[in-house]
Amino acid sequence: MTDTERAAAVEQALGKLDLDTKARLLAGQDMWSLPPVPEIGLGSLVMSDGPIGVRGVRSTADDPSVALPSPTALAAAWDPGLARRAGRLLAQEARRKGVHVLLAPTVNLHRSPLGGRHFEAYSEDPYLTGEIGTGYVAGVQDGGVGTTVKHFVANDAETDRFTVDNVVGERALRELYLAPFEAIVKNARPWGVMAAYNGVNGSTMTEHRRLQNEVLRDEWGFDGFVVSDWTAARDTVAAVTGGLDVAMPGPRTVYGEALAQAVREGRVEESVVDDAVRRVLLLAGRAGLLEGVPAAVPAGALPAAVDGEALAREIARRSFVLLRNEPRDGRPVLPLDPAALRGVALVGAAARDARVLGGGSAHVFPAHVVSPLDGLRAALPAGTGLTYSVGADPSAELAVAEQGFTLRALFRDAGGRPLGETALPSGQAQWLGTDLPEGVSFAALHTVEVTGTFTPRESGAHHFGTRGLGGFRLVVADTVVFEGVQEMGQESDPFEAFFGAPLDRGTAELEAGVPVAVSLTCDVFKIEDMPIETVAFSLVHRGPRRDPDELIAEAVAAARDAEAAIVVVATTERVESEGFDRADLRLPGRQDDLVHAVAAANPRTVVVVNSGAPVELPWREEVAAVLLGWFPGQEAGAALADVLFGAEEPGGRLPTTWPVKLADAPVTRVEPREGVLTYEEGVHIGYRAWDRSDVAPAYAFGHGLGYTDWEYDGAGYEAAAGHDDADTLGVVTVRLRNAGARAGREVVQVYLAVPEDDGADRPRRVLAGFLSVELPAGGTTEVRVPLSRRAARTWDETAGAWRTPPGTYTAEIGRSLVDRRLTVPVPVPVSATG
Ligand code: BGC
DSSP, rough: OOOOHHHHHHHHHHHHHOHHHHHHHBBBSSSOOOOOOOOBBBBBOOOEEESSOOOOSOOOOOTTOOOOOHHHHHTOOOOOHHHHHHHHHHHHHHHHHOOEEOOOOBBOOOOOOOOTTTGOOOOOOOHHHHHHHHHHHHHHTTTOOOEEEEEEEOOOOOOTTTEEEEEEEEHHHIIIIIIHHHHHHHHOOEEEEEEOOSEEEEEGGGHHHHIIIIIIIIIIIOEEEEETTTOOOOOOHHHHTTTBBBBBBBBSOOTHHHHHHHHHEEEEEEHHHEEEHHHHHHHHHHHOOTTTTOOOOGGGGGGOOHHHHHHHHHHHHHEEEEEEEOEEEEEEEEEOTTTOOOOEEEEHHHHSSOSSOOOOGGGGOSSSOHHHHHHHHHHHHTEEEEEEEEOOOOOOEEEETTTTTEEEEEEEEEEEEEEEEEEEESSSEEEEEESSSSTOTTTTTEEEEEEEEOSSSSOEEEEEEESSEEEEEEEEETEEEEEEEEOOOOOOOOOHHSOOOOOOEEEEEOOTOOOOEEEEEEEEOOOOOOOOOOEEEEEEEEEOOOOOOHHHHHHHHHHHHHSEEEEEEEEEEEEEESSSOOOOOOOHHHHHHHHHHHHHOSSEEEEEESSSSSSTTTTTTHHHEEEEEOOOOOTHHHHHHHHTTSSSSSOOSSSOBOOSSSSGSOOOOOOTTTTTOOOTTTOOTTHHHTTSSSSSOOTTTOBBBEEEEEEEEEEEEEOSSSOOOOEEEEEEEEEEOOSSSSEEEEEEEEEEEOOOOOOOOSSSEEEEEEEEEOOOOOOEEEEEEEEGGGGOEEEETTEEEEEEOEEEEEEEESSSOOEEEEEEEEEEOTTTTT
């Protein structure tokens, strides 16, 4: 079916709808879906997060999902083709779960390392973000599933995200924050965009007529639907006239009845509602939910099935960034040779309980997780000694009860009658909207009992506690540990109350390996003004506290006896997640002390960093190797073993600069003042700022080592022929040689440097093109890297248009922003079209 035919079918369907139905169709009927309209053959459209897996409509673990590495990790592979394959897998997952639109990708920028959702965005560079996002969206949509590119726009930090007004100059908006959205709209035609919570330059984004209607739709030609971020739509008239099509979640929204009423009272033109409904019908048609309109991807044209586990492992090892790999006994410490290794000391809490994904709405429930300990154990020959020690505990708090717990939840009404029950994979008891199990209604629900057993790993005083609101009774091994009510504080945000800090309620002396009964009964609080019916509380736990010095000493002793030490350091969910920003970039707990001590004990110390975003690595010059693992997804340990033992090369390059310390980073404030956060740095974020500063980062943008050596043997440049408004400025050709002893993959990076005499306040150089290429040992090739024309352009605020300052630019070709091997001149003529 052509676009015109599809538009005609949409028109026909629209003609059959009355005002009330149209208004209803623009509002969520529940947490994740729009209402069906059977009279016109319209099914219910279901949305789900996103971005590293498809959670489905239930925020519970009884319907597991493949969990890929975090988005920053995906970007670190610098390969839009790989992102496209990830997208195809996610479409497959979405179809399996009855999901039509994936609430992803997140293409906000890494403006500051403090951003709480840094792990969920791709890069500090808009071009890399746009390329990865394009691949991802194309992949998901190849599979006939829609995307909502989010969060439009400038949702680059979390503090006061519902209300903050981000003041961003037009040039920074165009050159940085809007640019990935623009590229993706142009190159992948997404079916949706999500409007952010925050405001930009005085208008909240759900009501931002200029950015949503004039820029996104009129200028860029976006033909999809705009959905609010969850609960972000606040004003019926301002939102619908500002370009917001769908208000989520439901059933309580500012659309539906309120919208029909606004039309009846003459506050909104019915034609505005019609436009929004057209876009929703078009989306439904594309997703195969509107009778008479063939789906964008018919069943017979779906891509071949993808093996999720294999892909999760492949993306993980391709995303790992080897920051440092120093020689020991004449050769780099990595890869370790498993056949020759006598003993390995594995250290770190996250080596056993890996943090494989980031928190918040990006959370999914994988069917299994391969920890570094599991992965290394499986990969090492039977004769190699592998010891494990905790070394340091990054978490000072109790965490959701998981390891060693077998739990169920039982639901009762006010009379104590059972309504239903379900298995719980962890102590997190959370049901939103329609998530409650079969037979359990929110209205009838009074009490939830979480019951089961706990088998401790260690003997000693175990701490138990609660998180969330309600009337609690906590019993461990027949002893009542706590009985009392947790109410919401006067001032607190209900979300914070439900998902906030865990509270330590008491201890029980337990013996390793001996199971005990545990139960947490909760008389559920029902809060009237919550937009969503919510049951959310948790049973939380922490093992016996050990003396931190003793833990370090134990790890040091193990490292001293081993041939190599591998230390996994990590952030926690209370450090990096959604809804808050970070206060600093330090590793929590005594982890830095641990690494200093292990490094002093073993010259072959390899540190694996398990964090979604930059952390300070004060010991980095003391250790033999540093490998960034990000949040590596469910196959974490398997991929880690692949890379540490050399079955595969770590393939990642930094998509964002890593500072030595927070104070050096270009943007260190993400807290609004009186509701306003000003992007004072203009276009100078990330490497654009580092490049003109006297301070060097710990590791530059684009940096990442592999296991072979590359030679850049020569380069040339051909200007693009034809109309000068095309996206490509020209093509750089590079002769490349794998000069090492093993096959490998290189990411050829091309930066465009502005002419020397360019007096304007422009970044010295920007990423203009890149290409990932594989070569056997000794292999040579000539790669052709198209350069983005946008790299030579700048937004002229006075003219309100793009301008290409003419002159002789330089293409700088190399392995990172600072490891530039070749240059070629790029003459840019005066352009007729800006
Ligand atoms: C997040 C979105 C997410 C939505 C639905 C919001 O809090 O900002 O990214 O898609 O929730 O879970």
